[in-house]
Amino acid sequence: MSNVSSARLKARYAAERRFRMLGLAAVVFSALVLAFLLVTMTANAVGGFKRAELRFPVDLAASGMTVDPASLSADNAIAQLEAAGLPDIVAMAATKALGAEAAAEVDPQAWRELAKRIAADPQLLRGTVEAELPASDDLASALRGDGASESLKTIAAKLQSEGKLAQAWDPGFLSRADATGPQAVGIWGALKGSMLTMLITLALAFPVGVLAAVYLEEYAPKNRWTEVIEVSINNLAAVPSIIFGLLGLAVFLWIFPNYRSAPLIGGMTLALMTMPVIVISGRNAIKAVPPSIRDAALAVGASRVQTVFHHVLPLALPGILTGTIIGMARALGETAPLLMIGMRAFVATPPEGFTSPASVLPVQIFLWSDEIDRGFVERTSAAIIVLLAFLLVMNGLAIYLRNRFEKRW
């Protein structure tokens, strides 16, 4: 082989290797970005599941509180304890154990946690309770070492070395609702709102989507009307989500002006967005059912409706469900349309029903992301991890369904 051609071959092989490396680099880069995103969020989120807690003993037996332990099983136990002076007793115990300056940093509402513990176990009134109560937002940031006055930082350092102040796991993060300070916020209100919204979305989008898919795939004559339906479904799947928010704002809120920021309206808006996804996946699933099934049913005398509802649809259901879960996962993470219909209000109690004001997880994340407090950064990341966990479970379910029920005809 001549020198020239062997040099050229070498260059071509080098180009081949470079191209291949480039491809590998693209894949690796994408994976690394995903890993980077997850690692930053998780690293921040660990702090989000914790809060700064002050620990000090409260001598309830010696406090002279006059509460009948038997009456504490009633619903108003916390009010009874408040009337009996529990807030003052906690404040005094804090002053005694921590000093006046630090005691001022016990969260003003913190005694409620102790009150709940006492209500659950009235025997505590007979002895000394080791209280672990949330510190104020200022002390919490002093403990983290950012954005607080120097005097607070020294107090925090001193209390921490005495073991009276520590970052502790905060299971309440999963059971509380939104609040003004990062120490007191929780995710349950938004999570419940998300679940209610998803229920409405599912209840509307699934039947409509499946029925539309059945019609288009099994019955629709090929004429201009069905073509218009088909085109508009495909278009809807491509419309930006914020446009659905504008539709919800202009139409749904015009019809139901009293249900602003209620899961009902949110669910209706998201249902319109999810329906085309379900129709498209449903059509593919129905198309995949072989014609011999239909022919067999028709041959033994079933009507066309019976053929579809007794034979085709049950066989297509796993595929439809997979598509539905994927569409629902998308709706669960959607934020922009819900901002449009007013689901960005501050809602401090978990929603009670489909018509009470609610927030949803992604919107909660958006609202917290506007807060500059370092504590909120951690809480936001923790909320993101909760959201991602939900999505992961849903997608996992979709993959499981696909693998479990996938049929090759």
Add this chain to the structure above:
Amino acid sequence: MSPAIPLLLAIGLGLIAWLAARSKAWTFKRAAPPGTRAPLHSLPNYHGWYVALWAVVPAIAFAAVWAAISPNLIVTQALSNPAAASLPAFGVERDAIIAEAYATASGSAAAAFNPAANALVEPFASAIRQFGTIGLAVTLLLGFAGGAYAFLKLRPDFTARTRVERAVMLGLLLASLVAILTTFGIVASLLFETIRFFGFVSPAEFLLGTHWGPDPMAAPGPNLGENYGAIPLFWGTIFIGAIIAMIVAIPLGLMSAIYLTQYASANVRKWMKPLLEILAGVPTVVYGYFAALTVAPLVRDAAQGIGIASASSESAMAAGLVMGIMIIPFVSSMADDSIAAVPQAMRDGSLAMGATTSETIKKVLIPAALPGIVAGVMLAVSRAIGETMIVVMAAGATARLTANPFETMTTVTFQIVAMLTGEGSFDHPATLSAFALGFVLFCVTLALNFIALRVVKRFREAYE
């Protein structure tokens, strides 16, 4: 009254109707002389369904309409009460009082704080009771009437199945019409508000003006149009979504698709493909947070490091980069599909001539797959320019015509959010401009999708 009560009642009625009709159909069957074939035209179940449909459908239809119109009737009724005479004539305060009284009377708020609202609680409560009773009574009546009408029609030779199936077909047709209704609703609501907006600002000023600075508080005046030039928004949208994001997404997506389909072993492909798809499943609010919290400071520091003093902590670059990453799986799966559609024989032919794999890909596969790839890129662009949360959280609010990616820049979707989440009234051009922007966005994304589908149809090679 909760809207669930009439619904549950109607369903209960339907259940009763179903059971009653089915048992009646069974009596026809039993009454037939022994030994002969049952004279029923349809199975008893279908008789049940027929009567149940007649009992449930009119009742639920009425309940739905009633749920929509009764609040207005309640307000009218309550305001005819003498206690309402002292209300302020019109405006925000009046609406707030009415809303508070309504919420208290319906039990969704614990107590009204405004004394004026407090006086109205009782009239509202009585109106709610009154209209609730009317609604419930009419729902029940309709259910009974429908059920009874259908029940009386039952005969052994009654064609219940045919009729039920006709109703099912109607239901199927209605379900597929929802898509048209939605499209129509979108177009109508956007168009209606857009026309109102163009009553304040001329379309030419809106589409061609270069200054965007609406003031939701300003009184509509003669020179209003000067503040509603949307060109900077369109530029920001294109710059972030169609330029920066695509510079990231096209090479990465295309090369990922090529690597995974042409080079990677089956095992690697099995793991990497779903991994890339996770990128598409991450909610955009998470990307937005990631962009604002992590990427934007990195971008700013890098830009200041290379000597760009104007670099801002909210920049087109940060938003575009993250958006590009979000789009990667989108591009790669479209490219994947169209490369896979190129017949193996073409690849084998090229390799047999002595070309290396990369030469085959560059000279044979990509040209053959180009229509599909172009269509995929167009869909990706339409997705990127409609994307909201990333730009809301990371791109900034200043409308600016600049090619410097390190400055803040704003987009159409950002402005829609900004205009509609404030406290502005619905008659102000600033609020209405959001609908005009939405209309433009809707048209552009639809056009891109339409062109993409056309490209695939028109230029895709059909291989035998």
